[in-house]
Amino acid sequence: MAGAAKISVKVIDVVEVNELVKRFKFERTDGGLMPTFSGGAHTVVEMNDQGTRRLNPYSLMSSPTDRSAYTISVRRDDEGRGGSLYLHNHVKPGMEMTISNPVNLFSLDLRARKHIFFAGGIGITPFLSQIKQLSAANNGHFELHYAVRTASLGSYADELLEHFPNNVDVYHDDKDQQIPLDKLLEGQPLGTHIYVCGPKGMINWILSGARKAGWPEQALHYEEFLAPEPGKAFDVELAVTGKTIHVKEQQSLLEAIEAAGVDAPYLCRGGACGMCETQVIRSEGDFIHNDHWLTDEEHASGEKIMPCVSRFDGKSLVLDR
Amino acid sequence: MPKTKFEPSIISRPVYGELKPKNGKSHLLIADVEGAQAILDLAKKAPTGFFNQAHIIYIPRHTGETYLAKLQKLNAKQHYVGPSFGAAQQRIQRVLSDAHNGLQIYLAGSEGLIGQAMREAIGLGFPHQAIQTEHRGSKARRMQCVHCKGVTEDVSTDPFECSHCGLSLFVRDHYSRRLAAFQGVCVDAEDPGNVPDKMEIT
Numbered sequence: 354m355a356g357a358a359k360i361s362v363k364v365i366d367v368v369e370v371n372e373l374v375k376r377f378k379f380e381r382t383d384g385g386l387m388p389t390f391s392g393g394a395h396t397v398v399e400m401n402d403q404g405t406r407r408l409n410p411y412s413l414m415s416s417p418t419d420r421s422a423y424t425i426s427v428r429r430d431d432e433g434r435g436g437s438l439y440l441h442n443h444v445k446p447g448m449e450m451t452i453s454n455p456v457n458l459f460s461l462d463l464r465a466r467k468h469i470f471f472a473g474g475i476g477i478t479p480f481l482s483q484i485k486q487l488s489a490a491n492n493g494h495f496e497l498h499y500a501v502r503t504a505s506l507g508s509y510a511d512e513l514l515e516h517f518p519n520n521v522d523v524y525h526d527d528k529d530q531q532i533p534l535d536k537l538l539e540g541q542p543l544g545t546h547i548y549v550c551g552p553k554g555m556i557n558w559i560l561s562g563a564r565k566a567g568w569p570e571q572a573l574h575y576e577e578f579l580a581p582e583p584g585k586a587f588d589v590e591l592a593v594t595g596k597t598i599h600v601k602e603q604q605s606l607l608e609a610i611e612a613a614g615v616d617a618p619y620l621c622r623g624g625a626c627g628m629c630e631t632q633v634i635r636s637e638g639d640f641i642h643n644d645h646w647l648t649d650e651e652h653a654s655g656e657k658i659m660p661c662v663s664r665f666d667g668k669s670l671v672l673d674r
Numbered sequence: 675m676p677k678t679k680f681e682p683s684i685i686s687r688p689v690y691g692e693l694k695p696k697n698g699k700s701h702l703l704i705a706d707v708e709g710a711q712a713i714l715d716l717a718k719k720a721p722t723g724f725f726n727q728a729h730i731i732y733i734p735r736h737t738g739e740t741y742l743a744k745l746q747k748l749n750a751k752q753h754y755v756g757p758s759f760g761a762a763q764q765r766i767q768r769v770l771s772d773a774h775n776g777l778q779i780y781l782a783g784s785e786g787l788i789g790q791a792m793r794e795a796i797g798l799g800f801p802h803q804a805i806q807t808e809h810r811g812s813k814a815r816r817m818q819c820v821h822c823k824g825v826t827e828d829v830s831t832d833p834f835e836c837s838h839c840g841l842s843l844f845v846r847d848h849y850s851r852r853l854a855a856f857q858g859v860c861v862d863a864e865d866p867g868n869v870p871d872k873m874e875i876t
Contacts, residue, residue, distance in 0.1 A: 466799040539699075543773040544799025567698030567776040569804030 473551020638667005709783025
């Protein structure tokens with residue numbers, strides 16, 4: 354089977370954090386310990402939404418030293434394809450579910466002399482486990498700059514401020530407070546690393562500011578899970594398995610490949626990890642690349658596609674799968 | 675003396691590039707011996723004002739006064755000339771620990787100088803990939819004896835005798851960034867006394 358190893362879990366707690374965010378706690382059904390993980394890791398939650406199989410990645414926010422349970426926080430996306438709505442509306446304590454072993458595409462570089470975290474909205478979740486990791490090991494010098502829409506939507510802002518008053522700054526959009534990026538980028542000790550998780554605009558703003566200020570590329574870390582964007586339906590020929598599949602408007606190419614019974618590799622399902630990279634054998638039409646993995650040259654070459662988030666619009670597409 | 679060419683080797687063996695001015699708030703240039711020429715070549719490509727924010731640390735060793743006047747003419751904001759890496763080490767450590775992100779680091783000259791200066795920067799969490807390097811001059815290496823752990827500087831033959839324990843050591847391309855040294859392994863362990871003829875390292 355593709356993907357990371359699976360864990361059978363029971364939902365033991367569902368808590369409403371605010372009007373948009375719910376927190377879910379999972380324990381193993383066999384009573385054992387969860388696999389260990391490092392701050393910034395995510396798990397892929399499997400959902401059976403009235404016959405549609407959904408697999409969505411969510412950052413683990415609990416302490417990496419606590420192996421009794423995993424905790425995630427999910428922001429409801431009323432406009433999304435339905436994964437977060439399913440979790441918000443259907444998942445109740447006592448339910449049994451399947452999640453994946455943890456995978457970390459956003460780990461701390463522990464060689465850093467200092468870590469600066471930039472979070473936007475629900476992008477706070479990976480930093481919660483990273484901060485717990487740093488404070489448990491007592492080896493982390495960190496700052497968190499957390500932008501939220503309003504105080505009531507600032508998930509976990511109050512507890513962070515209470516526990517780490519000297520490390521955490523929260524900025525409220527509704528009060529026109531902005532992260533003072535230029536000031537923050539100046540005067541940071543050599544060897545400081547930056548981590549960003551939030552909306553695309555925020556990630557680009559912070560990364561380009563740091564690059565302009567001469568920060569080393571390898572000291573810049575970011576994570577953005579992309580939800581597969583819906584689009585025009587299209588047909589694909591799978592050369593290895595000899596199948597022709599139809600990708601529906603609301604379905605991702607990867608989901609359509611899986612629905613046809615083909616076991617295709619995947620890990621993050623959000624365009625970040627590179628695991629599902631697939632060779633294009635022939636194509637006539639335009640690729641709609643949405644991933645963070647392939648380079649601009651690879652996107653332009655028409656030789657590769659990341660089926661978890663990217664689509665195709667044209668006459669014919671033949672994949673090496 | 676031009677930029678040194680090396681034969682392709684195992685992945686562990688460091689590869690060196692060519693110094694180019696990078697966008698940054700300040701610039702630290704550390705060189706020894708013929709590495710001075712790499713700084714002089716970089717200066718030809720540098721934008722105006724580059725050296726107003728630059729600190730040059732230079733260790734001439736056998737090149738004596740060859741490059742001193744030319745380097746001085748670059749009018750760097752800070753300019754230091756010293757007799758050895760060991761003598762300059764505390765200055766380098768102080769400069770790096772006081773520095774801020776936005777500093778660009780350029781290293782040129784011998785492998786020993788490049789490796790040791792890089793070790794100081796990466797020890798502070800600065801990514802090694804972000805450090806520019808250019809090799810100039812002798813291909814002599816800084817070698818660690820894997821047996822006694824002693825480091826022998828400026829090794830120019832293969833095999834060579836460890837300056838600490840005296841074993842005859844084979845010069846490997848296996849490099850440690852943490853130690854800033856290549857690994858030297860006993861060449862006659864299985865057949866004591868059967869030591870191959872020394873060859874110049876090329």
